[in-house]
Amino acid sequence: xxxxxxxxxxxxxxxxxxxxxxxxxxxxxxxxxxxxxxxxxxxxxxxxxxxxxxxxxxxxxxxxxxxxxxxxxxxxxxxxxxxxxxxxxxxxxxxxxxxxxxxxxxxxxxxxxxxxxxxxxxxxxxxxxxxxxxxxxxxxxxxxxxxxxxxxxxxxxxxxxxxxxxxxxxxxxxxxxxxxxxxxxxxxxxxxxxxxxxxxxxxxxxxxxxxxxxxxxxxxxxxxxxxxxxxxxxxxxxxxxxxxxxxxxxxxxxxxxxxxxxxxxxxxxxxxxxxxxxxxxxxxxxxxxxxxxxxxxxxxxxxxxxxxxxxxxxxxxxxxxxxxxxxxxxxxxxxxxxxxxxxxxxx
Amino acid sequence: xxxxxxxxxxxxxxxxxxxxxxxxxxxxxxxxxxxxxxxxxxxxxxxxxxxxxxxxxxxxxxxxxxxxxxxxxxxxxxxxxxxxxxxxxxxxxxxxxxxxxxxxxxxxxxxxxxxxxxxxxxxxxxxxxxxxxxxxxxxxxxxxxx
Numbered sequence: 001x002x003x004x005x006x007x008x009x010x011x012x013x014x015x016x017x018x019x020x021x022x023x024x025x026x027x028x029x030x031x032x033x034x035x036x037x038x039x040x041x042x043x044x045x046x047x048x049x050x051x052x053x054x055x056x057x058x059x060x061x062x063x064x065x066x067x068x069x070x071x072x073x074x075x076x077x078x079x080x081x082x083x084x085x086x087x088x089x090x091x092x093x094x095x096x097x098x099x100x101x102x103x104x105x106x107x108x109x110x111x112x113x114x115x116x117x118x119x120x121x122x123x124x125x126x127x128x129x130x131x132x133x134x135x136x137x138x139x140x141x142x143x144x145x146x147x148x149x150x151x152x153x154x155x156x157x158x159x160x161x162x163x164x165x166x167x168x169x170x171x172x173x174x175x176x177x178x179x180x181x182x183x184x185x186x187x188x189x190x191x192x193x194x195x196x197x198x199x200x201x202x203x204x205x206x207x208x209x210x211x212x213x214x215x216x217x218x219x220x221x222x223x224x225x226x227x228x229x230x231x232x233x234x235x236x237x238x239x240x241x242x243x244x245x246x247x248x249x250x251x252x253x254x255x256x257x258x259x260x261x262x263x264x265x266x267x268x269x270x271x272x273x274x275x276x277x278x279x280x281x282x283x284x285x286x287x288x289x290x291x292x293x294x295x296x297x298x299x300x301x302x303x304x305x306x307x308x309x310x311x312x313x314x315x316x317x318x319x320x321x322x323x324x325x326x327x328x329x330x331x332x333x334x335x336x337x338x339x340x341x342x343x344x345x346x347x
Numbered sequence: 348x349x350x351x352x353x354x355x356x357x358x359x360x361x362x363x364x365x366x367x368x369x370x371x372x373x374x375x376x377x378x379x380x381x382x383x384x385x386x387x388x389x390x391x392x393x394x395x396x397x398x399x400x401x402x403x404x405x406x407x408x409x410x411x412x413x414x415x416x417x418x419x420x421x422x423x424x425x426x427x428x429x430x431x432x433x434x435x436x437x438x439x440x441x442x443x444x445x446x447x448x449x450x451x452x453x454x455x456x457x458x459x460x461x462x463x464x465x466x467x468x469x470x471x472x473x474x475x476x477x478x479x480x481x482x483x484x485x486x487x488x489x490x491x492x493x
Contacts, residue, residue, distance in 0.1 A: 128373060128374065128377045129377040129378075129379065165352065169355070169356075169359070172359050172360075172363065175363075176363060176366060176367065176370070179367060179370060179371065180370050180374065183370065183371055183374030183375070184374050187374060187375070187378060188374075188377075188378055188379065189379075191381060196371070196375060199371065200371060203367045203368075203371065207360060207363060207364045207367065210356065210357075210360035210363075211357070211360050211361060211364060214353065214356055214357030214360060214361075215357070217353050217357075218353070218354070218357060221350055221353065221354075250350065253350050254350075255349075255350065271349050276349055276352065
């Protein structure tokens with residue numbers, strides 16, 4: 001968690017995840033190329049490679065974009081989220097192979113620089129039917145490139161989470177560019193409607209997942225708490241919170257997570273310092289609140305990462321009256337020790 | 348995620364929910380229709396049964412054919428080898444001194460094969476005069492007189 005560069009911290013899960021991605025890609029490309037050789041033997045090697053890598057990259061992009069909302073809808077998908085960046089870099093690499101062979105096949109045979117040819121060979125920007133779709137794909141690839149090279153935590157710390165997140169949200173623009181790249185490219189001369197149908201199903205699924213997850217989150221954000229007393233608001237009953245888990249509440253535009261652990265309740269800011277992950281969706285492991293996204297940890301009583309790490313989150317006062325949980329949304333400075341609220345055991 | 352970021356995500360996807368279908372449908376609508384098999388000249392018809400007039404030359408083999416009562420006439424053109432010109436129009440003229448300006452297009456030949464072009468019957472004469480004209484180089488290839 002320092003700002004110095006460190007290589008990927010490989011662990012068993014990361015290795016397994018990456019082998020799974022690698023195996024899937026190899027299997028997909030093998031099957032695609034094999035079927036093409038059998039059923040359409042006239043295709044050149046370059047064409048088969050361009051087509052197989054393009055379909056694989058688009059498929060991976062859809063998987064990547066669906067992981068976020070799926071994890072918010074169902075926690076079982078969280079393991080997919082941990083190393084999503086590995087999947088993103090893989091997708092970029094495959095997209096790069098597609099782009100490189102595209103340039104090689106369509107722009108390298110003339111006497112113009114292939115990259116100049118890419119942007120000048122077709123200038124029908126005013127026509128939808130003849131639109132230079134390769135330019136759209138190129139811009140998307142540039143976005144994926146920037147995302148891939150800044151995907152390491154080194155850049156997250158150096159660029160600041162705000163800039164890093166803004167840059168990585170450009171993936172949505174890239175997704176739109178990719179869809180239009182396909183629609184204005186191969187779809188214009190591919191008579192089989194299966195491609196359009198698959199693309200439409202993919203886009204519809206992503207839109208549905210994101211909008212559904214977004215509305216679900218907005219409901220939590222807009223929850224009203226009417227009972228207030230001496231700066232505290234009543235949020236829930238003690239029994240509503242599971243042991244070593246949390247419930248999140250949005251008060252005054254701030255999400256606060258109340259954890260129940262070792263017979264006490266503790267309230268901390270819900271936003272992880274690493275990548276703004278939702279701490280309230282994590283659990284207490286080894287006495288530490290553990291972020292569900294990348295495993296960053298904080299002590300529940302003071303919001304500090306255990307030494308030698310230095311991340312800190314804000315803490316809040318919480319109390320229990322008649323089994324009702326009361327929360328004071330006034331934040332203490334990050335890392336401030338709070339006693340928490342003792343849960344009285346009833347016989 | 349923080350609240351403004353969650354809100355921005357939702358706004359982006361609502362925007363995409365509008366833009367993506369518009370983009371996909373618009374692109375789908377401009378997909379060019381498959382080219383229909385339109386010939387530049389009428390499909391070759393069957394040869395009429397009777398040869399009315401013929402030429403001595405064998406390649407291309409050219410003759411005038413007709414039906415039993417000679418009410419329907421036809422120019423038959425059969426090239427057994429590749430043509431020595433890229434494309435030619437066949438004009439029918441009223442006499443051998445006329446040029447293509449006075450003629451009427453009977454049909455076009457562009458490659459080896461058999462062609463059958465319908466002819467109009469000329470009530471004033473039993474003779475037939477044709478000009479084979481190279482439309483690329485703008486020159487007369489051959490005059491044919493029956």
